[in-house]
Amino acid sequence: xxxxxxxxxxxxxxxxxxxxxxxxxxxxxxxxxxxxxxxxxxxxxxxxxxxxxxxxxxxxxxxxxxxxxxxxxxxxxxxxxxxxxxxxxxxxxxxxxxxxxxxxxxxxxxxxxxxxxxxxxx
Amino acid sequence: xxxxxxxxxxxxxxxxxxxxxxxxxxxxxxxxxxxxxxxxxxxxxxxxxxxxxxxxxxxxxxxxxxxxxxxxxxxxxxxxxxxxxxxxxxxxxxxxxxxxxxxxxxxxxxxxxxxxxxxxxxxxxxxxxxxxxxxxxxxxxxxxxxxxxxxxxxxxxxxxxxxxxxxxxxxxxxxxxxxxxxxxxxxxxxxxxxxxxxxxxxxxxxxxxxxxxxxxxxxxxxxxxxxxxxxxxxxxxxxxxxxxxxxxxxxxxxxxxxxxxxxxxxxxxxxxxxxxx
Amino acid sequence: xxxxxxxxxxxxxxxxxxxxxxxxxxxxxxxxxxxxxxxxxxxxxxxxxxxxxxxxxxxxxxxxxxxxxxxxxxxxxxxxxxxxxxxxxxxxxxxxxxxxxxxxxxxxxxxxxxxxxxxxxxxxxxxxxxxxxxxxxxxxxxxxxx
Numbered sequence: 001x002x003x004x005x006x007x008x009x010x011x012x013x014x015x016x017x018x019x020x021x022x023x024x025x026x027x028x029x030x031x032x033x034x035x036x037x038x039x040x041x042x043x044x045x046x047x048x049x050x051x052x053x054x055x056x057x058x059x060x061x062x063x064x065x066x067x068x069x070x071x072x073x074x075x076x077x078x079x080x081x082x083x084x085x086x087x088x089x090x091x092x093x094x095x096x097x098x099x100x101x102x103x104x105x106x107x108x109x110x111x112x113x114x115x116x117x118x119x120x121x122x
Numbered sequence: 123x124x125x126x127x128x129x130x131x132x133x134x135x136x137x138x139x140x141x142x143x144x145x146x147x148x149x150x151x152x153x154x155x156x157x158x159x160x161x162x163x164x165x166x167x168x169x170x171x172x173x174x175x176x177x178x179x180x181x182x183x184x185x186x187x188x189x190x191x192x193x194x195x196x197x198x199x200x201x202x203x204x205x206x207x208x209x210x211x212x213x214x215x216x217x218x219x220x221x222x223x224x225x226x227x228x229x230x231x232x233x234x235x236x237x238x239x240x241x242x243x244x245x246x247x248x249x250x251x252x253x254x255x256x257x258x259x260x261x262x263x264x265x266x267x268x269x270x271x272x273x274x275x276x277x278x279x280x281x282x283x284x285x286x287x288x289x290x291x292x293x294x295x296x297x298x299x300x301x302x303x304x305x306x307x308x309x310x311x312x313x314x315x316x317x318x319x320x321x322x323x324x325x326x327x328x329x330x331x332x333x334x335x336x337x338x339x340x341x342x343x344x345x346x347x348x349x350x351x352x353x354x355x356x357x358x359x360x361x362x363x364x365x366x367x368x369x370x371x372x373x374x375x376x377x378x379x380x381x382x383x384x385x386x387x388x389x390x391x392x393x394x395x396x397x398x399x
Numbered sequence: 400x401x402x403x404x405x406x407x408x409x410x411x412x413x414x415x416x417x418x419x420x421x422x423x424x425x426x427x428x429x430x431x432x433x434x435x436x437x438x439x440x441x442x443x444x445x446x447x448x449x450x451x452x453x454x455x456x457x458x459x460x461x462x463x464x465x466x467x468x469x470x471x472x473x474x475x476x477x478x479x480x481x482x483x484x485x486x487x488x489x490x491x492x493x494x495x496x497x498x499x500x501x502x503x504x505x506x507x508x509x510x511x512x513x514x515x516x517x518x519x520x521x522x523x524x525x526x527x528x529x530x531x532x533x534x535x536x537x538x539x540x541x542x543x544x545x
Contacts, residue, residue, distance in 0.1 A: 140408050142406055142407060142408070145408075147408065148408055195421070197422070198421045198422045199421045199422050199423075200421065220410060221410070222410055222411070222412050222416065222420060222421075223410065223411050223412060223416070224410055224411075225407035225408065225409060225410060226407055226408040226409075226410040227407050232410065233407055271505075271506060271507070271508075272506060273506065274506065274508060275506040275507055275508065275509055276506070278509055287420075288420060288421065288423065290416055290417045290420060290427070290430060290431075292411075292416075293411060293412040293413060293414075293415075293416025293417060293420060294411070294412075294413055294414060294416065294417070296411070336430050336433065336434070336494070337426075337430070337494060337497055337498055338423075338426060338427040338429075338430035338431075339423075339424065339426040339427060339430075339515075339516075339517035340420065340421070340423045340426075340427045342515040342516060342517050343423055343424055343515070343517065345513075345515075347509060347513075348509025348510070348511070348513030348514075348515070349509065350506075350509075350513075350515045350516050352515075352516055352517065353503055353506070353515070353516035356497055356498050356499070356500050356503060356516065357500050357503075357506075359498055359499065359500070360499050360500035363499065
């Protein structure tokens with residue numbers, strides 16, 4: 001594929017990351033500032049499950065996961081492939097990055113789905 | 123500062139030496155010599171070779187910043203030896219090494235072959251796709267001053283290779299096209315007479331192309347001719363992105379042509395006066 | 400190839416060249432910072448997803464993990480990550496604009512002393528870096544003194 005397309009997508013996902021990561025920070029790290037609850041409360045198991053049961057959260061987290069993984073792994077691939085590599089090693093880097101991305105995405109998406117479908121009290 | 127930059131005095135030159143026949147790695151040698159006001163590093167090297175070290179090797183030609191042969195790593199910056207005055211460096215010890223990121227052939231001589239190969243790879247010429255017009259031209263191309271200014275800056279490149287010595291990506295990636303070639307790729311795609319975007323894309327829209335430039339800007343700082351290669355690369359990225367989503371600059375073949383008859387008339391009109399002897 | 404041909408010395412700087420290659424202006428170190436912070440963030444992101452998957456092992460496992468993360472050491476690490484994210488994001492805004500050709504001025508005839516796109520967008524660089532510094536300090540104050 002033309003490198004321009006890969007690079008453009010890595011720019012296009014930036015707004016998604018900025019907005020959703022900002023929200024994620026606000027909820028998880030600045031709960032005292034924005035929601036008036038302590039960080040311990042915000043990270044409490046039940047609060048977390050409660051938050052995770054909304055459809056919006058399910059969709060937005062999976063979106064953030066995909067966007068951030070693409071952006072980050074595109075950058076990582078660039079750095080690795082800038083090292084003095086043979087063409088064969090370059091292909092291995094590309095394949096490994098795709099496999100790592102798919103694995104982490106599957107894991108993250110599954111955990112998000114697990115939280116969404118969790119039934120409190122069994 | 124003023125006493126440092128124009129007082130003639132003894133300067134220590136630390137020169138990196140390497141002889142491929144006898145050495146496996148380079149080593150530094152020190153020489154002391156008197157430097158007068160206005161003396162360039164290149165002149166100092168000539169004096170050094172004449173008076174102290176006849177085996178010292180480097181490459182130079184025009185000694186006026188035009189040929190691009192004498193690029194060296196002088197006091198930790200890639201510079202043209204002929205354009206750098208020793209006393210303006212302001213240090214009592216001047217270090218001179220061959221350009222980094224190239225193979226070191228001997229002493230201060232870098233192997234610039236990769237620079238030329240990459241330059242050739244981006245098709246550095248105007249590509250005009252109307253073969254009939256090329257074979258039997260019907261007119262002359264016109265270019266407005268504005269159209270010329272869009273790429274004029276990048277035509278000043280002298281292929282000295284200082285930018286590749288400064289580039290962090292070239293430091294590890296031998297396949298990266300590099301600031302020189304990519305800036306030239308922009309120079310030709312931005313030319314209103316060129317219709318070669320499609321052809322050139324195959325050479326430049328690759329992993330080792332413009333997107334491995336992360337705008338560290340060292341190439342533009344090193345450039346001795348004010349070409350600003352980093353600027354050219356960023357403009358090339360924009361042109362490629364616009365092209366990939368169908369908003370590329372539309373260039374019609376023979377956009378502005380002066381008919382041949384008019385050209386002949388113009389030549390007659392501005393003909394020199396008849397010879398008197 | 401002639402086997403008697405003397406071999407040239409490989410003068411490529413390698414990964415060291417990412418860090419230092421000469422006396423260049425600070426933009427070259429913003430490049431390095433962007434690269435290092437990016438590597439840190441993607442490494443953390445992968446760990447973060449694996450680590451939060453621990454919730455599937457139940458409430459106790461989750462609570463133990465959260466107690467660990469509340470320790471001073473992890474708060475410092477958390478702050479470093481926050482600083483890296485802010486730097487990467489703010490410098491990223493600069494790169495997003497400039498790599499698409501904005502804020503760099505127009506091509507011009509090179510007349511000595513030369514102007515360059517790096518110098519021309521330096522005011523933007525200063526503003527963005529000042530903002531990044533401010534956010535890192537403000538963000539830290541509420542992270543450490545909630």
